[in-house]
Amino acid sequence: MALQSLDIAKRSATTTEPPQARKTIEVAKLIDVSKCIGCKACQVACMQWNDLRDEVGSCGGTYANPTDMTDQSWTVMRYAEVESEERGLEWLIRKDGCMHCEDPGCLKACPSPGAIIKYANGIVDFHQENCIGCGYCVTGCPFNVPRISKKDSKAYKCTLCSDRVAVGLEPACVKVCPTGSISFGSKEDMKELAEERVTELQERGFKNAGLYDPVGVGGTHVMYVLNHADKPSLYSGLPNDPTIAPTVSLWKGFTKPLAMAGIAVAALGGLFHYVMKGPNEVSKEVEAEVEKELEAEK
Amino acid sequence: MIRDPSDLKRYNASERANHWVVGICFILLALSGLALFHPALFPLTGLFGGGVWTRILHPFVGVVMMLFFVVMFFRFKHLNQMTQTDWEWVKRAKEMVDGDDHNMPEMGKYNGGQKLLFWFLGAAMLVLFASGIVIWRAYFSAYFPIGVIRTGALLHAAFAALMIIAIIVHVYAAIWVRGTIRAMLYGTVTRAWAKQHHRAWYRQVIGK
Numbered sequence: 001m002a003l004q005s006l007d008i009a010k011r012s013a014t015t016t017e018p019p020q021a022r023k024t025i026e027v028a029k030l031i032d033v034s035k036c037i038g039c040k041a042c043q044v045a046c047m048q049w050n051d052l053r054d055e056v057g058s059c060g061g062t063y064a065n066p067t068d069m070t071d072q073s074w075t076v077m078r079y080a081e082v083e084s085e086e087r088g089l090e091w092l093i094r095k096d097g098c099m100h101c102e103d104p105g106c107l108k109a110c111p112s113p114g115a116i117i118k119y120a121n122g123i124v125d126f127h128q129e130n131c132i133g134c135g136y137c138v139t140g141c142p143f144n145v146p147r148i149s150k151k152d153s154k155a156y157k158c159t160l161c162s163d164r165v166a167v168g169l170e171p172a173c174v175k176v177c178p179t180g181s182i183s184f185g186s187k188e189d190m191k192e193l194a195e196e197r198v199t200e201l202q203e204r205g206f207k208n209a210g211l212y213d214p215v216g217v218g219g220t221h222v223m224y225v226l227n228h229a230d231k232p233s234l235y236s237g238l239p240n241d242p243t244i245a246p247t248v249s250l251w252k253g254f255t256k257p258l259a260m261a262g263i264a265v266a267a268l269g270g271l272f273h274y275v276m277k278g279p280n281e282v283s284k285e286v287e288a289e290v291e292k293e294l295e296a297e298k
Numbered sequence: 299m300i301r302d303p304s305d306l307k308r309y310n311a312s313e314r315a316n317h318w319v320v321g322i323c324f325i326l327l328a329l330s331g332l333a334l335f336h337p338a339l340f341p342l343t344g345l346f347g348g349g350v351w352t353r354i355l356h357p358f359v360g361v362v363m364m365l366f367f368v369v370m371f372f373r374f375k376h377l378n379q380m381t382q383t384d385w386e387w388v389k390r391a392k393e394m395v396d397g398d399d400h401n402m403p404e405m406g407k408y409n410g411g412q413k414l415l416f417w418f419l420g421a422a423m424l425v426l427f428a429s430g431i432v433i434w435r436a437y438f439s440a441y442f443p444i445g446v447i448r449t450g451a452l453l454h455a456a457f458a459a460l461m462i463i464a465i466i467v468h469v470y471a472a473i474w475v476r477g478t479i480r481a482m483l484y485g486t487v488t489r490a491w492a493k494q495h496h497r498a499w500y501r502q503v504i505g506k
Contacts, residue, residue, distance in 0.1 A: 013337040109451075111334040112349050132349035134334065135435030139447050148435060153350075247448040251455055256336055259459030266463045270470035277397045280475045282490045290490045293504075294304055 006166050010118035012110035026122040028187035029160060029171060030194055031095050032225040033235065034201055034209070035181035038063060038077050038093040042173035042182065046075050049161065049172035069096065071149035071156040075173060078236035094224070094235040095173070095182070098145045098158035100124045102218030105244040106155075108252050109140025115155075122187065122221035123162045128154040140252075142217060142242035160221065190223060197225050216243035305486040306503050308407075316370050317482055323363030328462050330356040335455055357434045364427045371420055377407050378417065384410030404497040415468055422461040429454040 008018045047053060052072045060067035062079040069076050075097035082090045104124045107116040115130035116137060126137070126146070133153030137146040146155045161171035169175075170184040183193055194211040201209035210229025213219050224238070232238040309317070330352045333342035343352040386403045387410035394402055408416070432442050432450035439447055472478045477491040492500040 013340055015337050111337070111340065113337060113340055130349075132334075132343075132353045133435070134353045135433075135439060136451070138435070138439070139433070139444070139451055144444070153436065245445070245448050247445075247452045251448070251452040255452065255455050255459070259455065260336055260338075262459060262463050263466070266466040266470075270466060270474075273395070273470075274474060277395075280394075280397075280399070282477060282488070282494045286494045287490045290488075290493055294489070 006162070007120035008117055009120045009122075010104070010107055011114055012107045012116040013113040020120075022120070024120045026120075026187040027160075027165060027185065027221060028122065028190040029100075029174060029222045030183045030185075030190040030225065031222065032181045032183070032194075032197055033092065033094055034197075034206070034225060034227045035179045036077075036093050036095065037179055037181075038079060038091075039178060040065070040077050041176045041178055042095055043073065043075055043077060045172040045176035046158070047073070049164070050074065050159070069145065069147055069157075071147045071151075071154075074098070074156065074158040080234060080236045082234050092228075092235050094238060096236065098124065098160070098222065099143050099217070099242075100158075100160055100221035101142070102220065103244065105140035105142050105217070105248060106137035106146055107140075108244060109136040109248055111136055119162065121165065123160045123165060124221075125159050125162045126155050126157060128152075128156070131155050140244065140248050142239060142244060158222075187219075187221065194223060194225050198229075201225070201227055212238070214239070214242050216241050302486075302488070304489055306489060306492050306500070307485055308481040308487050308492075309485045311485065313370075313373060314482055314485055316366055316373070319366045320363055320370055323359050323366065324465060326359050327356060327363060328458075328465075330359070331458050332462075335458070354436075357430060357436075360427065360430050364423060367419075367423050371423075374416065378413045380410065380413050380417075384413055387411070388414065399494075405495065405499070406502070407496060407499040409496070411471070415464060418464055419461065422457045422464070425453055425457045426461065429457070 007020075007022055007024055009020070011018060052074070054066055054070055054072035057066040059065070062081075064076060064078055066073050066076060075095055078094050078096050080092040080094070082092050084090070100123055102122065104116070104118055106126075107118055107124065110116045111134060112130050112132045115127055115132070116124065117127060118124045131154045133148060133155070135146075135148050135155070137155050138144075138148065146157045148155050161169070161173075164171060171182075174182045174184040183190060185193075191211065191213070198209050198211060206227040208230040209225070209227045212224035212226050212229060212232055224232075224235075226232060226235065226238075228234055232240050326346075329342050330346055332339045333346075333349075333352055334340075334356070340349070343349045346352040346355055383403045383405070387405060390402055391411055393399070429450040431438050432447055433439060433454055442450070472482070475495060477488060478495075481487050489500070489504070492503070
């Protein structure tokens with residue numbers, strides 16, 4: 001690898017260890033929803049940097065446009081109107097996109113070697129040239145992020161601007177955010193920044209403010225500061241406690257060696273049974289009986 | 299073509315062709331499925347023109363297999379009803395595998411093991427077809443909730459593995475019991491084969 005920032009930590013459908021002599025810092029993007037005004041500049045910057053252009057959609061009843069992520073929209077602002085006795089009406093806006101899990105469900109599920117890569121810096125990236133279009137990444141993702149293109153059947157999602165990060169730039173959405181709601185840096189620094197902000201929010205009366213860095217997926221490289229961290233699902237269905245589904249873990253974990261062993265035992269069992277017990281041939285006795293019967297018939 | 303006029307007909311041409319269509323589909327499905335199941339076997343995708351083609355072709359071959367399997371299933375269903383004697387055979391199967399078939403009960407056209415395999419394959423095909431539709435991303439996955447798709451993927455892999463093991467047993471049994479494979483190649487078996495392995499069926503076809 002020419003660029004240390006592109007050292008690989010995990011590779012889909014690969015059972016051997018990746019090169020790991022070099023150590024690099026882990027990066028993270030911190031999205032402070034309490035500072036977000038829902039302007040969608042991040043969406044625009046994402047389209048511009050990545051040369052994407054989604055179709056003009058229709059209104060789904062909120063400001064969200066498009067209404068969902070697509071192969072052309074790797075990030076979408078989601079707008080939730082939430083009413084509570086305590087705070088009245090609140091407009092909770094969340095920039096949705098790939099969370100860049102430390103333990104990515106998409107990568108675990110992917111059957112194609114090298115189609116999904118997790119860099120040593122924590123970024124999870126899809127390499128479309130190796131993608132076979134099976135959609136297992138969608139099955140594996142706890143956040144419903146990957147989208148399969150209808151044109152080329154390849155999976156797409158936020159790259160955390162891995163190309164920009166590789167050369168020392170921050171992701172396009174971070175660069176463009178006018179309120180400073182999105183920050184980028186080492187994961188350690190981002191956690192510190194979040195801690196300061198959470199304290200501030202708590203002082204201002206958001207007693208449940210906190211950092212969203214879910215342990216169920218080993219933490220994420222996109223984190224949120226939420227003013228209601230006790231109820232992430234208020235933010236347009238952000239999972240409260242995301243994990244790789246047990247069915248996916250079983251499918252991609254235990255089943256694989258068990259099935260391979262079972263098949264090998266069956267095949268080798270047959271061979272050795274034949275070698276040790278010999279074929280099951282018609283006995284001479286029965287053959288003679290049948291001969292006699294045939295003679296008698298004539 | 300008649301090889302020996304005293305040979306007994308076990309399968310007609312249509313039944314044999316039906317079986318081989320299903321068999322060929324199975325081999326293609328097992329190879330392409332294993333390629334997408336375990337990273338070590340991913341190179342098998344090369345047999346199908348690469349990963350993308352493997353992903354495209356596998357489910358269509360599955361549909362063809364299901365269609366022909368259903369025909370075969372209803373053709374042979376009535377011959378595969380388990381009886382008391384079949385269970386007796388299953389209980390003694392270990393003796394036969396050990397090389398001694400003297401105490402095996404008399405069997406009709408199919409023995410207890412063949413019948414159990416028949417019903418297992420029927421169930422496995424049903425699960426594989428249903429779960430296969432659910433995880434067929436290009437056309438159907440969008441209609442199912444994510445939990446169903448995840449369960450579908452797990453069931454598809456598990457039942458495929460069980461079915462591959464069952465078919466290995468099926469093929470090995472045909473190789474082990476000499477004189478069996480010809481039944482599925484040109485339809486006939488020798489009288490001695492029939493008398494030794496399926497004595498009740500033997501009596502029935504020769505009319506004694």
